[in-house]
Amino acid sequence: xxxxxxAARDAAxxxxxxxxRFNPLAATGGAGSYLQDEDGRRILDLSASAxxxxxxxxxxxxxxxxxxxAQDMAGASLLMIPNEPATALAEQLLAVTPGExxxxxxxxxxxxxxxxxxxxxxxxxxxxxxxISFIGSYHGCLTxxxxxxxxxxxxxxxxRPGLVLLPYPTVYRPRFTPEEVLAMLDYQFExxxxxxxxxxxxxxxxxxxxxxxxxxxxxxxxxxxxxxxHGILVVLDEVKVGLGRSGKLHAYQHDGLTPDMxxxxxxxxxxxxxxxxxxxxxILDYAPAFAMQTTAGNPVCTAVGGAVLDVIISEDLPARAxxxxxxxxxxxxxxxxxxxxxxxxxxxxxxxxxDLVASRETCAPVDATMTAKVIYRAYELGANFLYVGLNANxxxxxxxLTVSEAEIEEGIDIIDRALGDAASGVVADQxxxxxxxx
Ligand SMILES: Cc1ncc(COP(=O)(O)O)c(C=O)c1O
Numbered sequence: 001x002x003x004x005x006x007a008a009r010d011a012a013x014x015x016x017x018x019x020x021r022f023n024p025l026a027a028t029g030g031a032g033s034y035l036q037d038e039d040g041r042r043i044l045d046l047s048a049s050a051x052x053x054x055x056x057x058x059x060x061x062x063x064x065x066x067x068x069x070a071q072d073m074a075g076a077s078l079l080m081i082p083n084e085p086a087t088a089l090a091e092q093l094l095a096v097t098p099g100e101x102x103x104x105x106x107x108x109x110x111x112x113x114x115x116x117x118x119x120x121x122x123x124x125x126x127x128x129x130x131x132i133s134f135i136g137s138y139h140g141c142l143t144x145x146x147x148x149x150x151x152x153x154x155x156x157x158x159x160r161p162g163l164v165l166l167p168y169p170t171v172y173r174p175r176f177t178p179e180e181v182l183a184m185l186d187y188q189f190e191x192x193x194x195x196x197x198x199x200x201x202x203x204x205x206x207x208x209x210x211x212x213x214x215x216x217x218x219x220x221x222x223x224x225x226x227x228x229x230h231g232i233l234v235v236l237d238e239v240k241v242g243l244g245r246s247g248k249l250h251a252y253q254h255d256g257l258t259p260d261m262x263x264x265x266x267x268x269x270x271x272x273x274x275x276x277x278x279x280x281x282x283i284l285d286y287a288p289a290f291a292m293q294t295t296a297g298n299p300v301c302t303a304v305g306g307a308v309l310d311v312i313i314s315e316d317l318p319a320r321a322x323x324x325x326x327x328x329x330x331x332x333x334x335x336x337x338x339x340x341x342x343x344x345x346x347x348x349x350x351x352x353x354x355d356l357v358a359s360r361e362t363c364a365p366v367d368a369t370m371t372a373k374v375i376y377r378a379y380e381l382g383a384n385f386l387y388v389g390l391n392a393n394x395x396x397x398x399x400x401l402t403v404s405e406a407e408i409e410e411g412i413d414i415i416d417r418a419l420g421d422a423a424s425g426v427v428a429d430q431x432x433x434x435x436x437x438x
Contacts, residue, residue, distance in 0.1 A: 054267030078297025112140025136210020212353025
């Protein structure tokens with residue numbers, strides 16, 4: 001590798017603890033659904049920067065909002081001084097997120113900090129110190145949000161004491177039925193985890209990093225009912241699949257939930273650092289100076305958040321995601337006729353998982369090396385995406401919500417070829433060694 005290349009300079013200067021790389025792409029620019037690599041090659045981004053680029057790259061509404069807010073900046077912080085874009089975005093989020101009673105909005109920079117703030121304030125306000133979450137869940141990489149995450153790649157950090165981790169039931173390759181999971185929870189409540197010690201349950205409406213798993217019908221609703229019985233707050237982590245991606249504005253609406261608190265991130269900022277958390281005033285007004293970050297809620301990021309939300313709603317991107325997602329899933333189902341490696345195609349809207357298997361009969365996952373090879377080869381052929389799942393065998397496809405039909409076809413064609421090439425040994429083991437980091 002040329003030592004002056006961006007990739008080489010990145011490797012020499014950027015801390016590995018902050019990276020999760022799936023291919024050698026080093027981006028020098030981006031427009032719409034495409035990133036540009038160092039050789040000027042256009043790479044179709046079927047990940048949308050892990051869903052952060054909800055409207056793709058360089059969307060005019062984002063550029064306009066960012067430029068306008070930066071040209072006449074109403075401070076750089078929400079801590080000590082209110083600003084119009086933050087207030088307006090909070091009002092807008094409250095208006096589009098169903099809920100009863102007085103509610104408030106908290107702003108942060110990332111899904112991690114928003115989940116962190118949510119758990120800390122839920123605990124302080126209820127006087128309860130325990131949480132429930134799921135094996136395979138990912139709520140963030142800060143001390144708090146990581147401590148309630150259950151991803152197998154994160155066992156370098158200990159879970160929070162008192163955490164109850166439940167299996168997330170699956171339809172494909174089932175291990176525990178929804179009823180069994182609920183029975184496990186009941187047993188915990190009866191024995192070592194008195195429910196009045198539990199502040200909240202954190203739920204991903206689609207278990208994303210845990211394998212793009214859509215919950216079996218009725219499961220989350222039954223879990224919600226259990227929590228209601230015991231005064232346990234229901235917190236919906238919509239960071240990855242919220243705000244239109246699932247085909248509805250809120251992914252939890254597919255399951256008919258009425259959460260107490262909702263956490264947004266990633267796509268809300270359209271690529272800028274922005275997260276938000278909505279909850280009852282009785283909780284989020286718990287005490288001033290409780291969850292502060294100086295530049296959170298700054299007018300530039302919140303102006304962009306407002307513009308992103310406007311586009312999502314005015315252009316009905318949830319409906320578009322539903323339609324485009326259906327088209328894309330149909331494309332993968334068709335590929336499955338020719339590629340034995342595809343065991344399952346699932347998801348909602350433009351949050352799609354392609355589960356790769358070594359055997360359709362047993363549903364045994366492919367070796368992680370094979371998944372990495374498919375992704376590497378797809379990059380060579382012009383597309384970027386990543387893998388998820390406790391067995392590192394699920395292709396996660398989350399293109400920008402603005403992706404076109406032609407781009408979907410291009411993406412499917414590239415993955416078609418990548419599957420074939422990876423299966424026939426075109427990619428060497430050593431090519432992917434650096435790209436199997438979770
Ligand atoms: C469901 C979910 N919650 C929280 C996070 C953390 O968000 P961030 O990386 O912006 O801190 C992620 C990131 O992947 C996520 O998928």
